[in-house]
Each structure stands twice: as structure tokens, then as C-alpha cells.
Amino acid sequence: MSQSSGGGIFKGALRHAFRQECSLYNRRKSFPLSGKASKMFNMTCNDANADELTPETFEELLPEFDSFIFGADGKLTKLQRVILGLLWLRNGVITDAANLVKLLIEKKKEVFILTSDTTNSRDSHVKKLREHRFKSKLNKEHIVTPALLAANYLKTNKVIDGKGVYLMASGGIQEDLEESGITFFGHGPDPLPVEKSDENELFGIDLSPQPGEVCAVLVGQDKYFNFKKLMKAANFLKNPKCLFLATSDNSVIVDENRDIVIPDAGAIAAAVRKASGREPTVLGKPSSHAFEYIKKKWKIDESRTMMVCSNIDCDIVFGRNHGMRTLLILNKPYEREQLVKMREQQKYEQLPHFYATSLSAILPENR
Numbered sequence: 001m002s003q004s005s006g007g008g009i010f011k012g013a014l015r016h017a018f019r020q021e022c023s024l025y026n027r028r029k030s031f032p033l034s035g036k037a038s039k040m041f042n043m044t045c046n047d048a049n050a051d052e053l054t055p056e057t058f059e060e061l062l063p064e065f066d067s068f069i070f071g072a073d074g075k076l077t078k079l080q081r082v083i084l085g086l087l088w089l090r091n092g093v094i095t096d097a098a099n100l101v102k103l104l105i106e107k108k109k110e111v112f113i114l115t116s117d118t119t120n121s122r123d124s125h126v127k128k129l130r131e132h133r134f135k136s137k138l139n140k141e142h143i144v145t146p147a148l149l150a151a152n153y154l155k156t157n158k159v160i161d162g163k164g165v166y167l168m169a170s171g172g173i174q175e176d177l178e179e180s181g182i183t184f185f186g187h188g189p190d191p192l193p194v195e196k197s198d199e200n201e202l203f204g205i206d207l208s209p210q211p212g213e214v215c216a217v218l219v220g221q222d223k224y225f226n227f228k229k230l231m232k233a234a235n236f237l238k239n240p241k242c243l244f245l246a247t248s249d250n251s252v253i254v255d256e257n258r259d260i261v262i263p264d265a266g267a268i269a270a271a272v273r274k275a276s277g278r279e280p281t282v283l284g285k286p287s288s289h290a291f292e293y294i295k296k297k298w299k300i301d302e303s304r305t306m307m308v309c310s311n312i313d314c315d316i317v318f319g320r321n322h323g324m325r326t327l328l329i330l331n332k333p334y335e336r337e338q339l340v341k342m343r344e345q346q347k348y349e350q351l352p353h354f355y356a357t358s359l360s361a362i363l364p365e366n367r
Helices: 004-027 035-040 055-064 095-106 122-131 148-155 171-179 198-203 227-236 265-276 288-298 312-321 335-344
Strands: 067-071 108-113 164-168 214-219 243-246 253-256 261-263 306-310 327-330 353-355
Touching: 035 164, 108 288, 148 171, 148 214, 148 243, 148 288, 164 171, 164 227, 214 227, 214 265, 227 265, 243 265, 288 312, 288 335, 306 312, 312 327
Parallel strands: 067 108, 067 306, 164 214, 214 243, 306 327, 327 353
Antiparallel strands: 253 261
16 A cells, blocks of 8 residues: 555544544533523533423523524424414414413514425415414514525525526415515416427427526425426526525425325425436525524524424424524324434434423413
């Protein structure tokens, strides 16, 4: 073995050892906690214990936090999927959610809603909040939607320059994009003509505008998705300067009360990925774009921020990857056993720092 190759191996081993030491340090680094909470919750960002919160311990923890981010997941559970996952039931508001938000705002905490829903605009979210008596200070500016993240990404990367965005998503995302000053096209029905069903005739389909006139393909949940839209997206993405953006990586929406699966943004993005040979930039959780947007705009301190959610797979990983502490609200009885198994198997990346059986279980008024 030559000296140069041996040196390369040595440097590689040194880098590996350094990474291990950094990881060990991070796993030992504790968040500062005060009072009784310090004894019960002296944990590291990586080695979460999934401790159960009570009204007493939650109240003791409150001084340690300045910000709370409520996550909305992509599943239809007993919690409403499309409007702020944790905040109200399918058939009515969760009163305890309104009380929790009221408490946090009265304690001068910043409260944010981070949703992966593309079917509702921020205005429609706010309308729903007002209908269910949520604090007026939880306003539109504190609701972060996929359209907001997409507009920020496009403007930051300075790719618009008079070009349009091919939008493969339906619903409220259009309203939020318009409000952000983004020009888009392609939303809504775009059926393939029946006479073009032959393979040779497909080459004659109008795929305008030209790829050079499109700055990005933005994929969300699109109930009008079809073969023609897939063709257009793949052809626009032949231009390497055209960005490929996805609102989330969620593959399906499921409803535990109905035997049906609905494809979500991740499934449509996967089809476009295969057809175009391009990899999408995912804007939603658990990627960093949403966190960076919130941190930059509101100057939050991640070590003093709690991620509140009902989704282990996405939201817990998002919170932990970005230095936040995480609170999981259980949806199903078996999830408590799930947490025990995850702790035993040392699956720390998905293990929340805290959990509660319900929102009411942590409200000081319910002690």
C-alpha cells in the first residue's frame, strides 16, 4: 500500500472518530430546566425519554419555552387532518385546544401552525379558527402553509424572472401563491383528449408553454392529476434550470374510519420523479425549509421551542432534527406501547421528549 493511500485511510478513520465524538457530545448535552422539571426532564436532544406530561409538569416546563409549533400531519385520524391536525375534531372544535392556545398566548408565548395542507388557504384556516373561538392573536401571519414555503424558496433562489410556475396542486394553495406574488398555471382539470389516446398521437399533444418559460414545477395534492399533466411536468423538467418542488413527501392520506386510501403529494411527486429523472426538493416537514423559514422570520430559538404534534413519522423527526423539544399527543391506545418499544430499541430519532394522552391531560385547569 502506498503512503498516500495509507494516509487517506488514516484521515478517513480520523474523520469517523471525530464524528463519533461529536455525536457522543450531542447525546450528553442537556437542555437547561428549572425546579422539579429539572429532575424529571434532564435529557438530551438526542436521548429523549418520552416522559408523560401532567398538568403540573407542563406548567413547570412553560418558563423554559418561548415558542410552540403545532404540526398538522397528512393522515385522517380522529383529529381533523386538513385544518391544523391537532386543533379540532372532524365534527367540532376540541375545546381543550382553544384553551391551550389561549393559555400559551396569555403566557406571552409565540404560537405557530405548520401545516402540509394545500387544499386550504391561510384565510380559510383563520376563518375556521374564528368560528371555533380561538384567540384572535393566533392570526394569519402565524400560519405557515406550503404555498408560503414555495414562494419563499422561489424568491430566495431568484428563479422567477417573469417565468411561471407549473402548479400540480388544487385548492387553497392557489390563493396563497397569488397573495405572495407568484405567477402560476396548470391548476385545475386538464384532460387528455380521447382522440389522443393512441401512443403515436401523444407526441402531438400541446405541451405549451415551452420549458424555458417555466421556472418551477410545484407538486402538491392534485385531484385533477392525470397522464397529460405528468407529460407536461416531465417535459418542463427537461430544462435543468427548472426547479422541481414538492409540498411534502406524504405518500397517502388514510382515514382509520374508512377503508380507503387517497394519494397525497408524495405519490404524485414520485410519478413525476420517475418520468423526469429529477429529484424533488421537498419543502415540508421533516426537511429544513419550513424550520429555516420560521426561524428567520420570527427569530425563534430552537432550544426554547416545542413541537406539538400527533405524528411520530414526520413531525417528531422534524422537531428533533432541528434542535426542538417534542410533545406527542397520542391518537391511539397502542401508541404508548409503541413508545416503550422505540425506547428499548434506541430509535431516538422518532422518540418524542414528552407525550400526553390528550391535550386536556396537560392543561393546568384540569389538574
